[in-house]
Amino acid sequence: MKLHAISDIHLSFKSNREEFAKLIGKGPDDGLILAGDVGESLETLNEAFEVAKKNFKHVFWVPGNHELYTSKSSKEDEMHLKGEAKYMACIMAAKKHDVLTPEDDFMTWVYEDHDGFQVAAVICPVFTLYDYSFRPPEITREKCLDWAMEEGIRATDESLLHPDPYSTRDEWCARLVSQSETKLERAAETGFPLVIINHWPLREDTIFIPKVPRFSLWCGTKKTENWHKKYHAKVVVTGHLHVRRTDWIDGVRFEEVSLGYPRQWQEAKDEGHDVNTLLREILPGPSPPKHGQEPTTTWRGRGRGWSLSHGMEEPRTPLSPTGRII
Secondary structure (H helix, E strand, O other), X not given: OOEEEEEOOOOOOHHHHHHHOOOOOOOOOOEEEEOOOXXXXXXXXXXXXXXXXXXXXXXXXXXXXXXXXXXXXXXXXXXXXXXXXXXXXXXXXXHHOOOEOOOOOOEEEEEEXXXXXXXXXXXXXXXXXXXXXXXXXXXXXXXXXXXXXXOOOEOOHHHHOOOOOOOOHHHHHHHHHHHHHHHHHHHHOOOOOEEEEOOOOOOHHHOOOOOOHHHHHHOOOHHHOOHHHHOOEEEEEEOOOOOOEEEEEOOEEEEEOEOOOHHXXXXXXXXOXXXXXXXXXXXXXXXXXXXXXXXXXXXXXXXOOEEHHHOOOOOOOOXXXXXXXX
């Protein structure tokens, strides 16, 4: 019984949609995490859920920023959904397919570890959004958007991701963080380690987007920095960055599991990878390294892993965003 993950499949792109249709289940009781940015429309979301549930017994989903977009090009019954209303419409779509979301209770996942013992972890999908706090200390909240625009960076979210009924995304984020903490506290009380799933990174130090570093504003909140320790996480699963990587921090495995836009994973595709080989195994996952021997970062841009701490090749960032307006 294995748990796999992928995010940022962006099915509005025809080639990504065709690739995801090739998804093949691994085992009869296996699960799949879709960690956000499946697509912008409810139609796309329903399509993804149908494919996922056809191939995996258990499917978990958390929203990314793209699911929350409100666009005039959407269908009539969807184009007026903003903010929380759009999110809840996505939740209803998930429920139709028996997909577990941040609005569901946590699930206890029993699996066989590397020693052949039956062990358990608690799967916790959460939704935090962001509050623009991933910025240098000298940059104020009031000035941060101007700071990003100095390098020509402005997220599409500023036009399409509405905070309704909250006055700002910051306010919505604060509410979501509070709700998530309540859920995580209850999950931690089980005594089992947690698998925390969120679209946005929980920690600023796991963000590496050198072509657009000031895009960090839209990448999370500092309020989640210590969640992996506070709630006894085993694995933290995120997406959003389009930079596939694995980090070990305080003995906790952090997995960024993005697929990305077609051009961003083309190199992996050229080397023979597809949506199935790019699924990241979350549980049981790799054997944990010995204390003090954790690799700093394992980069997975081409589908395989290589670690900076092991003196291997220098990092390239084929999956980093390349546009200036994101």
